Amino acid sequence: MSITIDYSRMVPAADPEKVKDYAGKIAAIDETLKNKRAAGDLPFYDLPYRNTADIEGYAAGIRGRFKNLVVLGIGGSALGLIALNSSLRSPYRDAVLDPELYVLDNIDPERLYRVMQKLDPAETLVNVITKSGSTAETMASFLIFRKWLIDGVGENGYRDRLVVTTARDSGSLRQIADKEGLVSFEVPEGVGGRFSVLTPVGLLPAALIGIDIKALLAGAAAMDKRLLNSTLLKNPAYLGAVMHYLAYLSGRCISVMFAYGDRLLDLADWYRQLWAESLGKRYDLNGIAVNVGPTPVKALGVTDQHSQVQLYKEGPDDKVYTFLKAENFENTIEIPRAFEGNEAVFYLGGHTINELFNVEEMATEVALVKEKRPLTAISFSKVTPDEVGEFFYFFEVQTVAIGALFGIDPLDQPGVEEGKHFAYGLLGRSGFEDKKKEFASFTTGDKALIF
Structure with a gap:
């Protein structure tokens, strides 16, 4: 089965005639993207066809040796894995299945300390992920966990319990991995x-926790084939890109991904980074300041019906909505009949919690449509590795397409770099002394406003 993408209720933000006006522009964008793909300038397009024998071989070779997997990474080095784990394995970020997964995507000292206190180094495999090898948060965590492993199992034992994922030929972590003889995997260039x-x-970490990565890639490959059609109305990624672009031009600059189900929420979190870093740009491709970018927001159904829907239904019409939902659940829970005569309670009996969940999702959609709020619905027939692979690939292609409509580079993130440089200067990294001085010039505010 494949995911279903329903744009039929996007009309308030994307008039069909206006959408059709973009057919020629999309055809030109499609040609450009395909030429870049053929030239190797968009390597993410061909990831579904990767040979995974090296990953599967490593995972099989250590299966059963470790009780815990600790992953050190941040941003794109963590959010995809978190989404894979919660959607396909357990709808909780807490470690509940063997091997227990701990994705330390933040450097909160309390969390790091408690994880190290809880786990036994002898039973733990650590995967360090940073393409550049200079991500301060990840490398600091690496130094901490390297010492933790050495203190617990010695120099030789440490090398058996640490695997790195980084660039093939460059970066500090690559140098360390080669020098110390650590098992390593490559982040493809580009x-x-x-x-x-x-x-x-x-x-790699997905395979280590038992997720079927071949099925994941097969789903992405199936979506690739669905998206080869250059015709706007036949390509769901391009059509969605145009509709979201038109929504943005109409003043709907906030993109809410409403995930109905705990296991789908982290897919929305992954989308949030993809949309924010790819599309939030100061300059266009001609160097002109444009300051564009929709603001991505995540919501959880049914929980956020009781915290956000009031705003979405009656607040400003400045949002476009994408609902994520699963058509089938693995488990069914019946609601018992009780308290006859108490109608506010009794009517629930005889139904299932599944029915209540689905009815509330449908009711929320209709409540928004009634207010003419533009809405897309993406349905998983059942949340499986192939459908999750489709989801990832679909949004990656849609992102580069809408980036082309905005006229910006969706693959860079210059705004992220300056914050890193300030941090390097404050921590005394050589070559960033000027950033420390510049930082100081922005920290002198009006003391009368500090309470």
Whole structure:
């Protein structure tokens, strides 16, 4: 089965005639993207066809040896894996299945400390993920966990319990891995972090926790074939790109992904980074300041019906909505009949919690449509590796297409770099002394406003 993408209720933001006006522009964008793909300038397009024998061989060779898998990475080095784990394995970020997964995608000292206190180094495999090898948060965590492993199992034992995923030929982590003889996997050249879930960044830890990575890639490959059609109304990624672009031009600059189900929420979190870093840009391709980019927001159904829907239904019409939902659940829970005569409770009996969940999702959609809020619905027939692979690939292609409509580069993130450089200067990294001085010039505010 494949995911279903329903644009039939996007009309308030994307008049069909206006959409058709973009057919020629999309045909030109499609030709450009295909030429770049053929030239090797968009390598994420061909990730579904990767040979995974190296990953599967490594995973099989250590299966059963470790109780815990700790992954050190941040942003694109973590969000894809988190989404894979919660959608396909357990709808919780907490470690509940063997091997227990701990994705330390933040450097909160309390969390790091508690994880190290809880786990036994002898029973733990650590996967360090950073393409550049200079991500401060990841490399600091690497130094901490390297010492933790050495203190627990010694120099030789440490090397058996640490695997790195980084660039093939460059970067500090590559130098360390080669010098210390660590097992390593490569992040392909030209694939940025937010597009890397279908590389060893996501595939290696996914295989280590038992996810079927061949099915994941097969789903992505199936979506690739669905998206080869250059005709606007036949290509769901291009059609969605145009509709979201028109929504943005109409003042709907906030993109809400409403995930109905705990296991789908982290897919929305992955989307949030993909959309924000790819499309939020100061300059267009001609160097002109444009300051564009829709703001991605995630919501959880049914929980956020009771926290956000009031705003979505009656607040400003500045949003476009994407609902994620699963048509089938693995488990069914019946609601018992009780308290006859108490109609506010009794009517629930005889139904299932599944029915209640689905009815509330449909009711929320209709409540928004009634207010003429533009809405897309993406349905999973059942949340499986192939359908999750389709989801990832679909949004990656849609992202580069809408980036072309905005006239910006969806593959860079210059705004992220300056914050890193300030941090390097404050921590005394050589070559960033000027950033420390510049930082100081922005920290002198009006003291009368500090309470």
